[in-house]
Amino acid sequence: MKASSDVIIIGAGIIGCLIAHRLAKKGLRVTVVEKECPGEEASWAAAGMLAPQSEAAHGLGGRFSELCFASHRLYPDFIAELEEETGIKIGYHTTGSLFVASDYVEATALAGLLERQQAAGRPAEELSAQQVRELEPALAETIQVGVYLPDDHHVDNRVLMRALVAGAAARGVEFLAETPVVSLAFDNSRVAGIRIPERVLSADVVVNAAGAWAGLVDQTNQIRLPVRPVRGQMVRLELRPQPLHHLVHSSGCYLVPWPDGRVLVGATVENVGYNKDVTAHGIRQLLDGAVQIVPSLDSAPIREVWAGLRPDTEDNLPILGTGRVSNLVVAAGHFRNGILLAPITAQLITELITIGEPSISLDPFSPNRFEV
Structure with missing residues (x-):
C-alpha cells in the first residue's frame, strides 16, 4: 500500500519546518506533525542570534564549529529566498x-x-x-x-518562523497542529509511520525533529536519544x-x-x-x-x-542522521543553536533522504554514538 506521505516530520520548529520546505521543494509529499502550534516552542522563544564566533566562548570547536559556520554562510540567501517567496520582510542584521x-x-x-x-x-x-x-x-x-x-549576526526569529511556515505550506507541506505523536509505528526493522490519536499515518521516511521532546518519541526504546x-x-x-x-x-x-x-x-x-x-x-x-x-x-x-x-x-552536540533504523532520521539536540544551524541541518537531512549521502559527513553527530 502506498504511504500517505513520502516523509513525516515530527516537530514544527525551525528545524522541522525548514527540512519540510526543502523536501517539498524537491517534490516530496511532506506532512509535519506538531503537538502545539507550528513555530511556537523553542524557535519562538529564542533570541535569534546567528553567532558562530560567539559559540567559541562555550568551548565547542572542531566539526561542530565547522557546521555552525557552514550554516551561517547559508543565511543571507535563505532569508532572501524566503522573503521573495512569501513577501514577508524578515529582520536580519x-x-x-x-x-x-x-x-x-x-x-x-x-x-x-x-x-x-x-x-x-x-x-x-x-x-x-x-x-x-x-x-x-x-x-x-x-x-x-x-x-x-x-x-x-541576528535575525527576528518570530517573523522568520511565520514566513517559514507560510513558505512551506505554499509548497504543499501539510501541517497537523495540536496533534501529539503517541508512538512510532514499526514494520519489522523499519519505521512504517507514526501513531497519532485515533489513527496511524504512514510514510516512507520519518524525521524526528521534536526538539526537547525528541527523546520521548520512541516509546519502544529501539533508539536511545538522550535529549533533555x-x-x-x-x-x-x-x-x-x-x-x-x-x-x-x-x-x-x-x-x-x-x-x-x-x-x-x-x-x-x-x-x-x-x-x-x-x-x-x-x-x-x-x-x-x-x-x-x-x-x-x-x-x-x-x-x-x-x-x-x-x-x-549528553555531549552538547546535535543528533543528526540515521541510527539502527535506516528510514528513521533524527534532527534534534541543537541546544542553543537551532536557529543558527537550521539551514545546514535542512540541507544535509534533505540530501540524506533524497540522494542517500549528505555533502558533509554526519558521523560526529550520529545517533549511534549513544549506543552502549
Missing part, C-alpha cells in the same frame, strides 16, 4: 558581537576567546575600555576591555532611541538590540525538566546583568517575559 569584561576574571576569559578566534583565522579585535565605549557609548564605565567579533530540556528565561525591554547597535555579551547576560527599540535580554540556563515557568529569580538575574552593563536600561519598561526549552544532549 549583520552588526557583530561585542564581548565585554568588567574585572580581571572576565578579562582573562575574553583573552582566551580572542586567542581561539585568532588561532582559527577568524576576525576578532581586542578593544580598550575607551574603544568599547566609542563603539557602544551606552555601556557602563566599569567595563575594562572588550572583544569585537564582526561575523556574528534546558529552560531559558528571557526579557524584552524597550528603550527609544535604541541605546545599542551590536549584540552585547557579558558574564551575566547577553543583549540583542533592534532598531525599533526592543532589547532582548537572555538567558537563564536551568535544568528543571519540562517546566516553562517564568520565575522572579530568573528575571531578576537577567535584569541585574543587563543594568550592570547598560545602566540606562534601568528605566526601560518591561514589555514581555517568557521561557523556552532548549534541547540539550
Whole structure:
C-alpha cells in the first residue's frame, strides 16, 4: 500500500519546518506533525542570534564549529529566498558581537576567546575600555576591555518562523497542529509511520525533529536519544532611541538590540525538566546583568517575559542522521543553536533522504554514538 506521505516530520520548529520546505521543494509529499502550534516552542522563544564566533566562548570547536559556520554562510540567501517567496520582510542584521569584561576574571576569559578566534583565522579585535565605549557609548564605565567579533549576526526569529511556515505550506507541506505523536509505528526493522490519536499515518521516511521532546518519541526504546530540556528565561525591554547597535555579551547576560527599540535580554540556563515557568529569580538575574552593563536600561519598561526549552544532549552536540533504523532520521539536540544551524541541518537531512549521502559527513553527530 502506498504511504500517505513520502516523509513525516515530527516537530514544527525551525528545524522541522525548514527540512519540510526543502523536501517539498524537491517534490516530496511532506506532512509535519506538531503537538502545539507550528513555530511556537523553542524557535519562538529564542533570541535569534546567528553567532558562530560567539559559540567559541562555550568551548565547542572542531566539526561542530565547522557546521555552525557552514550554516551561517547559508543565511543571507535563505532569508532572501524566503522573503521573495512569501513577501514577508524578515529582520536580519549583520552588526557583530561585542564581548565585554568588567574585572580581571572576565578579562582573562575574553583573552582566551580572542586567542581561539585568532588561532582559527577568524576576525576578532581586542578593544580598550575607551574603544568599547566609542563603539557602544551606552555601556557602563566599569567595563575594562572588550572583544569585537564582526561575523556574528541576528535575525527576528518570530517573523522568520511565520514566513517559514507560510513558505512551506505554499509548497504543499501539510501541517497537523495540536496533534501529539503517541508512538512510532514499526514494520519489522523499519519505521512504517507514526501513531497519532485515533489513527496511524504512514510514510516512507520519518524525521524526528521534536526538539526537547525528541527523546520521548520512541516509546519502544529501539533508539536511545538522550535529549533533555534546558529552560531559558528571557526579557524584552524597550528603550527609544535604541541605546545599542551590536549584540552585547557579558558574564551575566547577553543583549540583542533592534532598531525599533526592543532589547532582548537572555538567558537563564536551568535544568528543571519540562517546566516553562517564568520565575522572579530568573528575571531578576537577567535584569541585574543587563543594568550592570547598560545602566540606562534601568528605566526601560518591561514589555514581555517568557521561557523556552532548549534541547540539550549528553555531549552538547546535535543528533543528526540515521541510527539502527535506516528510514528513521533524527534532527534534534541543537541546544542553543537551532536557529543558527537550521539551514545546514535542512540541507544535509534533505540530501540524506533524497540522494542517500549528505555533502558533509554526519558521523560526529550520529545517533549511534549513544549506543552502549
